[in-house]
Amino acid sequence: MLGYGHELRQKRRECYTERDRLNTARWGNALEVITVGSKAEGLSRYLESDTDTVCINNFVKCIEAGCDINSIPEDTSVFRMDTTICNPGHCLLLLERGLPLVCLFAMCDNGHGKILLSSEAYVNCHKKMSHFLRGPIPNERAGPSLPVTIGCVKHDLVYAFRCHCPSILQRWASRSRHWPPFNVVEKVVSMGAFVTPVGFKGSESKNIEWRICFNTGETELMINLNDAQIKLYVLLKMIGKDVLKPRHKEITSYILKNIVLWLAEKNPQSMFHEKSLLFWLREALLELRIALSNKQLPYYMIPERNLMATELTDTQKRRWIATLTDMLGEGPAIIRRLPLIRQAIISYPDPFLWYNTRRIELEIILLEFIKSAPCLNGNYFANMFNHYFRHGLMWRLLVICYDVFLKMFVEDSTYTCIEFDCFHILTRMLM
Known part of the structure; x- marks a missing residue:
């Protein structure tokens, strides 16, 4: 009744998928529009959070080192991904073939005779294009996205490219695991990856770096969690929003999602059921406390990438660790801290x-x-x-x-x- 049941989650997913189909059809073959994040997973009420939308340019493809460029149609521009000097999960994009018009003003020289694509310049180009085309006016850039407000709905628009990185996906697929099942693993691999215009925060070359993402694959993984795992994630998001209250997104719902995915992979599915929900909530909070203490949380798709590599101060860390320790000592009464749950109990x-x-x-x-x-x-x-x-x-x-x-x-x-x-x-x- 709080809005996270199976039927309503399914209804949300169906409606956003159909909306994406209609918006993609408007652009012909040029652009593909995909809703990702909590809206695509069916885990967010209509105005509960921003709508995350990835806009994919279909005239550009990115490939990792070793991939055959001849397998890509001649009319498609190609960038080669260079990960040698970047932090894990990030890359540079070096022009291999073609000259895409949409990227023209974001090109720059890497100092060694190669042309690369600047992530910051690419986002700025789209921001200027929005003004020129008289579309929704973007707000200040937030990470890889340009936030816009349409009516009463806030959208985070991310302009991305598809990328072909079979070695990364195969490393993920070949891990020993309890979950997800083989057919889901195959489907996630077939969905491929994207590169989004944002670099590693601490990198000197962050303005020209791109992040490797698996948005559609992660949506598929979330859809295939069982009911107890979904409720665990919902409770963790409530704790993050209403108890920990990070001011600058030091603890995001994405971090909490990765904790749930790691727990699902490492433990038998039969252990996740209605009666074990509060046990797993305790386990997830323990994992979060360890991650905060060590400033280390591996990204589920690329474990070498650290999701906790943020500007987390010692004061913040101590405060959150103390809060989590208090919560862990409360046992099942922990859910009384959550306003939505507390109001439901009272009324x-x-x-x-x-x-x-x-x-x-x-x-x-x-x-x-x-x-x-x-x-x-x-x-x-x-x-x-x-x-x-x-x-x-x-x-x-x-x-x-x-x-x-x-x-x-x-x-x-x-x-x-x-x-x-x-x-x-x-x-x-x-x-």
């Missing part, structure tokens, strides 16, 4: 069931909208209201918001009847 059963039934129905109405009307096209609100009127959903949306408002008015004397704000209630319910 259960009638008010809780009444409200969440309406909140889930409201989210499904909005998911149907994004499935049938691409959000990145034209005026967001005009598209939304035209869609709702055409399908007769506007009245139901207003009824749900008004029902919630009346409940607030009856139970809280500070509200008055003239304060009904449908948009405010709608956004609060979906966050």
Whole structure:
């Protein structure tokens, strides 16, 4: 009822997949649009977090050293990945063939007669292009992404290239493991990888480095976790957001996701079930405490890359280790620290069931909208209201918001009847 059940997760995945198909179709063969992260996994409510979108240029391919360039169509520009001087999981892109127009102003000389592609310049080119094409205006760059706001939805747009790196994927696939099963491993390998425009934070050449990512493969892995593992990840995200509260993303949901993936790989699936959930929550928090103490957490796909290689101060480290130690000593009562869980316990059963039934129905109405009307096209609100009127959903949306408002008015004397704000209630319910 909190919005993380199997059916609702599946509904979210289906709607975002269809939205991606429609947005990709708008660009023909030039660009592929893929939703990744918590939205693609079905683990985020409509406005709970940003929508992470990868935009892939199909006229450019990247290949690692040793790969045959002749297997790539002649009309595709090719960059060779150079990992020799970069931190694990990062690379330089050296031009091997062609001259892609979209990359023209991001090219530079490496000082040895080779042309390479600057990650920082490439992002800046897309930022300027957004102004020229009068599209959504990006905010300040955040890592590899250009954040934009469309309507009430925040998008993190990442402009990336597909990369062919069979040796990295085969090293991952050949590991001894309990999970995932062989068919899932094969599917993840077939999905390949991407390079995204961001370098290693401490590197002198970070402005020209690119990060190797496996966004679609990681989505596939998350979809194939069992129900207890999914709930473990959801609880860890709540702890990160509501208890640890990092100010500068020193502890991200991505770090917590990697902890869950390592636990799933190293332990039999039969050990993850409803009755063992709090045991695994304790194990995951122990792993996080060790990672903070050592400033070391291997990336699940490329273990040589350290996800904890951030600017973590000793004060922050001591504070979080102390908090985690206190939580581990609380046992099952640990979940009372989480506002969403605590509110559910206090209001259960009638008010809780009444409200969440309406909140889930409201989210499904909005998911149907994004499935049938691409959000990145034209005026967001005009598209939304035209869609709702055409399908007769506007009245139901207003009824749900008004029902919630009346409940607030009856139970809280500070509200008055003239304060009904449908948009405010709608956004609060979906966050």
